[in-house]
Amino acid sequence: MLNQARPAIVSMLLFSVILGGAYPAVVTAAGGALFPAQAEGSLVKNAAGEVVGSKLIGQVTTGPGYLWPRPSAAGDGYNAAGSSGSNLGPLNPVLFERVAADAAAVRAYAPEGAIPPDAVTTSGSGLDPEISPEFAALQVDRIAAARGIEPSLVEALVAANTEAPLLGFIGQARVNVLMTNLALDSAYPLQPAE
């Protein structure tokens, strides 16, 4: 075994340098040069130029004039420093209670219309930046009322921020919540609170 020691130790150290040092450094340098915005985390700014989040990371929005995200199991909701799903099994009583409460919360602003499943379930990451077009449609009237505009204007902005499945069959149609909200703010600013 002793004659194995040198190749074992030296190759492990060499691998650590090549694979643990040079490889990530090369990838970081190439990524930073070719795709700086993505490498930094796809951060987005509001009209005033302030960074307000990442296009890829969901955030809590509670104002009635904004699109709201799915329920989240990451910390108190959308804790982007601690991603987490609920890990509740399909028969866990906690899940039954939570789904019922989430459904009631949706009904509070949308008395009509079918509630889509994503409106009452937490995502795997707890950071899902998107919702289904059906969930967005349920929120249109609330947003329009809060901003004092026609629902069709909100619908148009939601549609503009909806992505179809890749090639029509890979993945799902979805609406990016933060991008829609930024578009709403820039097109139809909220009136300052009185």
Added chain:
Amino acid sequence: MNWQGWAEIALTLGLALALGWPLGIFMSRVWNKESTWLDPVLKPVERGFYALAGIDPNKSQGWLGYGASLIAFNLFGFVLLYAMLRLQGILPFNPQGFAGVSPDLAFNTAVSFVTNTNWQSYGGETTMSHFTQMVGLTTQNFVSAATGAAIAAALARAFAGNRESGIGNFWADLVRTTLYVLLPLSIVLAVALIGMGVVQNFAASVSVTTLDGASQTISVAPTASQLAIKQLGINGGGIFNVNSAHPFENPSPLTNLITAIAINTLGWAAFFAFGRSAFARKEIRALATAGILILAAGAGVIYVAEAQPAPALVAAGIENPINMEGKETRFGLASTAAWAAQTTGASNGSVNGMHGSLMPLGGGMSMLLMMLGEILPGGIGSGIAIMVVMAVLSVFVAGLMVGRTPDYLGKKIEAREIQFAMVALLVVPLSTLGFSALTVVWPDGLASLFNPGAHGLSELLYAFTSATANNGSAFGGISANVPWWNTTLGLAMLLGRFIPIVAVLAIAGSMVAKPKLAPSTGTLPTTGALFIGLLVGVIIILGALQYFPALALGPIVEHFQVLEAVSAN
């Protein structure tokens, strides 16, 4: 369920297999030391590596020498990673200021990454520094995968050889697979993934003020570099707690498709590489056919299971009560079902949705795909090696039925090979079921479970299945970061990795010494539909029967409880 979903599943599984073909030819050339188009760049690096490490790449080792090199390398890899984890607090690139990792978690994590399992008892963004993730974990992502590939290279030489004694040089297999196959593919994939939105930088986090005026801290990390090899190397350990469900690790349906293909393609490539290097292309095509059939059936079962009404949504009066709990909007049912099958059929273990929130039969099928022995296509090399063991066993079973001495790929199968085959196959249920049973009766063993009832038993069974099979996925609610679980899961990973490896090398050692026989009229054909059927039967009977009693108490009973809960509304 819809046609789009079925088409997506078929495309994902099919592309992974199809890409494995050319990659396998390349991998075989690397194992055989034939010339490749990367030679001008990599040959000097390879030569320098051998010179520094004192390696003679042309010295063919017997199976004991090959095994000793493999164990020595993995042992030192473990020691180094354990030290790195314990000393994390004083090592550089630690912008979050994380402290050293506790002894039991360091043991579990070091074993986990050295054995290509990548079970994670911890949440990445809250535990591990960038230094640990890169120098420690990323490095093991590469070399543990190459270790698995080396097994297949050695076994292929054993079947190709005629009365020889050497099965190749472990160091050459390790270095060449890493430098020529894993590293170039990872660089290309990682940079491409950054372009598609995967984050890659060394900051600790980004702090922003949200539209609501609240502050949000967004963890970032050198993600793409680890993500690429985590998938290509069939490792599975994510930078972030939720792995490939995290939008920074898997931002879109496109990245999902590409990384899902990456989970399986080098596993299939090792099948085809084995076929080329062992001069048994047709026979290995039969093994790949059996593998993809079972995997596709598994993916189909998971998709159907996830499309059944979810009881909590039915109870709340949701009109379309599909189980989106633990799933991302951009992926939905089909992407998550295909991924669940691919990650468990290969010994990957990354997830793009939470397996603990799958429907009972969806989670149960994920578990069963691991229990079948991680051969669909399993890890790089380790999958095809165990698949060949299954084929040897199938030939042996057929030989018993007709009363002839069986042979496979021109080598007679005798008592010694069957004994080692049984050791390789039986250690897996022994560890899985043994540790599960022990944990049920251990004081506080059940305190780590998160969900009540049958689902809790599934969490426990899934954990030991995943560890022993070197998969690494989990029903995530389980609080495994306690000494009992860290220790037992670590031992399960060691048993499930190194006992089959030693047994396979022993088989290789005895095979290489045998004369290579030409097929005779008494040889069972091992290429046609009949053999594929026999092989599928052996795999399923071995896997399903051993675990059926345990599965009946977990996912199966929970399935009937779900049916009852749904019909009660």
